[in-house]
Amino acid sequence: MSLGKLMGVPADDSPARRGRRKEARPGELLDAALDLFVEKGFAATRSEEVAARAGVSKGTLFLYFPTKEELFKAVVRENISGRFAEWNEEFETFEGSTPDMVRYCMRVWWERIGATRASGITKLIISEARNFPDIAAFYHQEVIAPGTKLVQRILERGMARGEFGAIDIEYTVFSIVAPMVYLTMMKHSVGACVPQDFEVDPERYVNTQVDNLLHGLCVRAGEKQA
Amino acid sequence: MSLGKLMGVPADDSPARRGRRKEARPGELLDAALDLFVEKGFAATRSEEVAARAGVSKGTLFLYFPTKEELFKAVVRENISGRFAEWNEEFETFEGSTPDMVRYCMRVWWERIGATRASGITKLIISEARNFPDIAAFYHQEVIAPGTKLVQRILERGMARGEFGAIDIEYTVFSIVAPMVYLTMMKHSVGACVPQDFEVDPERYVNTQVDNLLHGLCVRAGEKQA
Amino acid sequence: MSLGKLMGVPADDSPARRGRRKEARPGELLDAALDLFVEKGFAATRSEEVAARAGVSKGTLFLYFPTKEELFKAVVRENISGRFAEWNEEFETFEGSTPDMVRYCMRVWWERIGATRASGITKLIISEARNFPDIAAFYHQEVIAPGTKLVQRILERGMARGEFGAIDIEYTVFSIVAPMVYLTMMKHSVGACVPQDFEVDPERYVNTQVDNLLHGLCVRAGEKQA
Amino acid sequence: MSLGKLMGVPADDSPARRGRRKEARPGELLDAALDLFVEKGFAATRSEEVAARAGVSKGTLFLYFPTKEELFKAVVRENISGRFAEWNEEFETFEGSTPDMVRYCMRVWWERIGATRASGITKLIISEARNFPDIAAFYHQEVIAPGTKLVQRILERGMARGEFGAIDIEYTVFSIVAPMVYLTMMKHSVGACVPQDFEVDPERYVNTQVDNLLHGLCVRAGEKQA
DNA sequence: AATGAATGAGGGTTCATTCAT
DNA sequence: GATGAATGAACCCTCATTCAT
Structure with a gap:
């Protein structure tokens, strides 16, 4: 589980530069x-x-x-290769419970996006959107909209299967997206400057967010309190 | 009551502006x-x-x-006058349940910070932190650290009062902060360029986030499903 | 008769620079x-x-x-202030013979244009026309066309008054314009680099061109040869 | 016959081009x-x-x-191979009248120089002389000086044979050169941008210039007026 | 000999900052 | 204090020239 390596910057390779390498x-x-x-x-x-x-x-x-x-x-x-086709297919063939799917989804997001240099795009877009409105529109169309749709389908699956209660699906999308975006911001912004306090363990972060989101903070009726 | 001013500072908006006086x-x-x-x-x-x-x-x-x-x-x-001493005191005197406190906290954060021009500071810091590390450090010390501590105290209060289950307090702070930051980003970034899909209703947003966070998405044992 | 000063470049004045002089x-x-x-x-x-x-x-x-x-x-x-209104009026009120008018015209052109820094415009336009076609069109409209028309009117006057023979008016315009343009080119181009041989006396130049143009090189029937 | 190559050099235009051979x-x-x-x-x-x-x-x-x-x-x-030795010899053997020589000279100049790509050299020199003074000097020495001398010899021949009146030979050279240069400028400069008005017919142009120059605009004593 | 990827000095343009008024 | 004309360092971009292939 290669969740680790949070907040690191991959050092430039540059082994044997110096040969015309057009491609x-x-x-x-x-x-x-x-x-x-x-x-x-x-x-x-x-x-x-x-x-x-x-x-x-x-x-x-x-x-x-x-x-x-x-x-x-x-x-x-x-950095916005439309991976949503692939991800949609993963969604179709996923066989576990929807809560497992949510957890899997966030873990996989971290591995494939969050932990890679591509995660910087999120910060970049947030910072520059208003200077490049057409880029913002493109990003919305290629990433935000498909991503939102995918998350919505997950939530709908959970409700359809009786795993999730009656939730506001449209706005609950944000409950899944916000923690991911926030982790990205930490990695690429303040967290890169004030490291000591931001040594966030991504696995623990993802697990905590998923746990909280699935089960809530409040003790449940009939549950034992710790 | 001034708990609502948590995590930011309302820019002294138009009290007796228009004087064109030197001050x-x-x-x-x-x-x-x-x-x-x-x-x-x-x-x-x-x-x-x-x-x-x-x-x-x-x-x-x-x-x-x-x-x-x-x-x-x-x-x-x-835009960051340290009002956390005052806010900490407000926390001490809050009399309702901790779930109410969480909901109140987020609502009032939206009213006093999120909805005002001061909310832009968050985007600004995220965008510029790495160009101004000392500003990032200052912001961390003046806003992030006290804010985190305050939220931690709220969570501890909830656990101590048996309202919250056994949670990872340190990382659950992010569950409260991330939705607020995310809403701010939407407001000041992509959402300002691609409006049609981002007509977010802040009240519904806050309520959904708080509901999800407090109670979780999953149906609870013994609960009726919808 | 300030015809002189051919080919000189007026030294920059710069007496007491150093005062904000916006205008x-x-x-x-x-x-x-x-x-x-x-x-x-x-x-x-x-x-x-x-x-x-x-x-x-x-x-x-x-x-x-x-x-x-x-x-x-x-x-x-x-440098293309439309002086043609003024010149057209001079034309209307000119009282001498048309040959005198032609000579006056070329002399005055030298004094008011050829000898001044504005004459450089001609070389500039010739050099840059194809890089700035719209400027060339503008110059044509503001200078070449009105100038051509004025010269045509002079020639027509000469024919109407029986002073000039049956000439090809349209192309005879070039017989008046070409020497002026050529003198300008000498001043601003090769003549500015290879001075020794180009110490052209403008008055003699203008007189020679006008004499030749009015009377021709060939001896006239019944004239004594020199 | 090669008098026509006066004052310029025809770029060796497409004899057996298209060989793509190294030479x-x-x-x-x-x-x-x-x-x-x-x-x-x-x-x-x-x-x-x-x-x-x-x-x-x-x-x-x-x-x-x-x-x-x-x-x-x-x-x-x-584009300036010094062919003046050859041309001077051609001048010696020309058998017609000097007015015919002048007309022939200008016609053939147009055919062999003015109408070819080599005529561009004139515009090029005029435009760049001051940036390349040594080139200007070279051009002066190789083209202008010999060309001037040749034209002077033509004029002197005319006077010596009693064909031309008492003219200022030195400055009359310009009366022959200026129209040729001017036609070249039209072709390569403004005339290339503002075509409609510059559809000059070269034959008519040359004839008009020569007619005017030889016989003058003024009606001659004892001539019938048109 | 021929290519074209790579270079870097040079020039157009911007804009934070200064300062005379 | 307030102004805005003036400055010049800095940056984007071009293009003559080089050189490995």
């Missing part, structure tokens, strides 16, 4: 740009810095991306 | 700066724009704040 | 830009150089002209 | 460069564009010309 360049530049845009924001990131981190010169960056803004858009696009 | 200047500049920093980020906000929105000239801004960075810090400081 | 700036910048654009062309002229010649810093230039291209267009516009 | 490369590059330099000027022409128009890659250009400036100089040199 690799855009990817390296996008990786560098993602890191820097997430860290400093779009405006505060200098093109030259992106190039330097990718191990190339300033001019090379513009060989692949005509403007800094196009680089930004490519970064977003690159 | 009002810094406040108007801070208000303008807050709005713009939240909307566009620190780097993308131009000093002249702040001045213009405050109704003064570019030069005047630098009469009150020696640099743009100092203006930024003042904006954060101004 | 004067645009004019000084346009003068500096005209000189440099004429000398080096649009692309080879650096913005900073224009600013320096006008005695201001680089940034100041952009306070008055949003882009280098707008500066260029302003330079052209500024 | 053709520099010539194709020079042709492409001439066109582009004439159209856009030296500074605004990109090396890569020259290469592309010549059908080779950017690197190949620099295989043949070490710098863009050397390319420019080669373009000028290539």
Whole structure:
């Protein structure tokens, strides 16, 4: 269970740079740009810095991306591969209970998104949405809307199977999404600056959020109190 | 009653503004700066724009704040006066049940913080923390740490009074904070660009989050299903 | 008869610079830009150089002209004040013979245009027309077309009064315009680089061109040869 | 007969082009460069564009010309092979009248120079002389001076044979050169942008200029008026 | 010889900051 | 205090030139 490694930044590889590698360049530049845009924001990131981190010169960056803004858009696009087809299929074939599905869902989200460099996109979008409304719209359409729909289907499954009570499905989506987004923010924002107090254990975090969400804080009628 | 001011500070909104008296200047500049920093980020906000929105000239801004960075810090400081001593006292005197306290807490947080311009500070800090680590540290010390402690005390009260089950108090703090932060993000970020789907009703939002958190999604043993 | 001073460049005045002179700036910048654009062309002229010649810093230039291209267009516009109304009136009230009018016309063109810094515009337009087609169209409409019409009217006057023979009026316009343009080119182009052989005396130049044009090179039937 | 090549050099136009053999490369590059330099000027022409128009890659250009400036100089040199020795000899053997010689000279100049791509050199030199003073000096020495001398000899022949009156030979050279230069400017500059009004018929142009120059506009004593 | 990926100096433009009025 | 013209460092981007293949 590779849930660990919270909040770490994958060190640049750079083993044997120095060979014309046309195909690799855009990817390296996008990786560098993602890191820097997430860290400093779009405006505060200098093109030259992106190039330097990718191990190339300033001019090379513009060989692949005509403007800094196009680089930004490519970064977003690159990190939003529509994985929802895959995830929807996983949903269809999942055989356990819906509570298990919720827990599985959040764990898997952490493993595949939260723990990876791609999670920075969330912070990036939140920070830059109003400067790039079309990017915000694109993100909404490609990520938020499908994600919301998937979570809704999970909740509906739970209700249909009698596992969940009568809940406000539409707004309960936020109860699942908010903790994930919040963990991402911690990782990429304040948590990256004030580390001592934010040594969050992702597994414990996910488990706690799921436990609380499924069963509530309140003692249940007929239950023994601790 | 002032528990509601938890976790943020209402920007002193329009009491006797419009006086165009000298004393009002810094406040108007801070208000303008807050709005713009939240909307566009620190780097993308131009000093002249702040001045213009405050109704003064570019030069005047630098009469009150020696640099743009100092203006930024003042904006954060101004919107984070540490009222936690007062709020802690309010906590002591609260007389209702702890679940009521949680619900009241979140409702009032929305009214006094979330719905006001001060809520932008949260987005601002998240966006700029890594560019201003000392500001992040300051925010952590002045807001996050006391806020966390206060929420912990609420949770402890609930457990002590037998209202809450055996919960992981330290990580359950996030279950209360995450929905609030998430609502703030929606308001100030993507939600401000892609409105149609984000017409969130704050009251319904808060109620749903609190309901889910207190009682959980799962049907309870012995309960009737809907 | 101030025909002289051919090919000289008026030295910059700059007596007591150093006082905020908002109104004067645009004019000084346009003068500096005209000189440099004429000398080096649009692309080879650096913005900073224009600013320096006008005695201001680089940034100041952009306070008055949003882009280098707008500066260029302003330079052209500024130096094409429609003097044709005035000239047309001079034409109407001219009382001498048409040959005298032709000679007067060319002399006056030299005094008012050819000898001044404005004559550089002609070289500038010739050099840059294809890079700025809209400017070329503008110049055509504001200068070439009215100028052509004026010269045509002169020629028509000469024919109507029996002073000129049966000439191809439309193409004879070029016989008057070409020498003027050519003199301008000498002044602002090769003549400015290879001076020794181009010490052209403008008065002699104009007189020779007019004499040749009016009377022709060929000896006339019944005339004595020199 | 080769008097016609006066004052310019026809770019060796498409004899057995399309061979894509190595020897053709520099010539194709020079042709492409001439066109582009004439159209856009030296500074605004990109090396890569020259290469592309010549059908080779950017690197190949620099295989043949070490710098863009050397390319420019080669373009000028290539189009100015000093054929004046030959032309002077042609002048010696011309058998017609001097007025015929003048007319023949201008007609043939148009056919062999004015109408070909080589005529662009004139505009190029006018536009760039001050950025390349050594090129201007070279052009002066190779083209202007010999051309001037040749025209002077023509004029002197006319006077010596009693065909021309007492003219200012030195400055009358301009009466012959200016119309040719002016036609070239029309072709390569404004006339290329504002076509409708510049549909000049070269034959009519040359005839009109020569007629006017030889016989003058004024009616002659003892002539019938039209 | 030919290519085209890579470089980096250079130039247009922005904008925080200064300062004379 | 208030203003806004002026400054110049900094940044995005271009393009002549290099060089490994």
